[in-house]
Amino acid sequence: QVQLVESGGGLVQPGGSLRLSCAASGFTLDYYAIGWFRQAPGKEREGVSCISNVGSTYYADSVKGRFTISRDNAKNTVYLEMNSLKPEDTAVYYCAAVRFWSNWWNKNEYDYWGQGTQVTVSS
8 A cells, every 4th residue: 555666767878867756655745754775786775865854855975966856745756866877876776755764864764665766877
C-alpha cells in the first residue's frame, strides 16, 4: 500500500542532464522529508539530496551547483534535476521518505524506499 516509485533514469553522455521523479502512493508526502540516495557497484549507499516537509533543501558537496531537488505536493511527487553529469554520478538512484528525522544524509533514518532507477553517465 505504501509505495515510492522512481523513474527517469537512463544512459547519458558526460555533461548531459536527466530529471528523476519519485512518486508516492498509499500516503501523502506533505509531512515527510524526501531524500535521494545513490549506490554504485561495490560502494555504500550515499546521500545525494533531501527536501524537507517545509521545502528546505540539502545537497552533498559532490552535487552542489549541478543537482536541484524540488517537490510538488499536489502531485505527491519529488524531483531531482541533474545537470552537468559526470561518469562518477553513475549509480542506482533511490528515493526515500521519513517523517521524523535528525540527519538527512543518514540512510538508516528513512522509513520507506523506492526500487531504484539506474543512471549511467558514459561516453
